Amino acid sequence: MAEVNTVARPYTKAAFEYALGKGNLDQWSATLNLAAAAAGDEKVARVLSNPAMTDAQKGDLMISICEEADQAGKNFIQLLAANKRLALLPEIAAQFNKLKANQEKSLDVELTTAFDLLDEQQEKLAQALKTKLGRDITLTAQVDKSILGGVVIRTEDLVIDGSVRARLAKLAEAMNS
Structure with a gap:
């Protein structure tokens, strides 16, 4: 199985390039950090691992937590949910923050x-x-x-x-x- 950072890298790169192009690195960083914290929370992780929930429901749950995300951020979270990659959010956020720090x-x-x-x-x-x-x-x-x-x-x-x-x-x- 591929390492978490390897699987997270293309998602991170896409999110970073989009945010950089739109000029809202700070907003995306805040959204990803919040989503990562939520995904890392024990109670949320337990809910997200519930097999009775559909991917769309899991995505909606994460979006409700990250309510200040713009539409593109919400779409990104839904994409992660559809691809069963919500568990990657902490790694995506960490990689994004490194790219942001290098940029700045x-x-x-x-x-x-x-x-x-x-x-x-x-x-x-x-x-x-x-x-x-x-x-x-x-x-x-x-x-x-x-x-x-x-x-x-x-x-x-x-x-x-x-x-x-x-x-x-x-x-x-x-x-x-």
């Missing part, structure tokens, strides 16, 4: 530190990342005392681990070699 030259960065950083420190780090990566940076900071010190920066496929824990692990590995 922005990047979500997760920053993990051992202690809270001041706002000016976060801003300075965001500026340095913006310069290095050539994109606008949206920083999300969290504290994890287990890294002991330093920072861990994560975004899509890039991880910069400057934590004390990682350095100690490298030192231990070098000593045991």
Whole structure:
């Protein structure tokens, strides 16, 4: 069986190209995020897996949840329902948001530190990342005392681990070699 991201990709690409052409990436992103959250909800997933419901009824249920979607968005959800692909909504939304971020030259960065950083420190780090990566940076900071010190920066496929824990692990590995 094909992987979920492979099956979701053509739907994502079609939705993205349509939304880009119409100039409403934000609206489509909001619709897909809402639909993905609904499809991922345990109660909604249970209803959607009910074999007594027709595909059209499942599509109508999702449309009622995403009532602010434009007609094209509603048609997209009905298409997914007709093709028995509503379960792909979380993956479609994730892929769509990545394409949107690439289009807008922005990047979500997760920053993990051992202690809270001041706002000016976060801003300075965001500026340095913006310069290095050539994109606008949206920083999300969290504290994890287990890294002991330093920072861990994560975004899509890039991880910069400057934590004390990682350095100690490298030192231990070098000593045991």
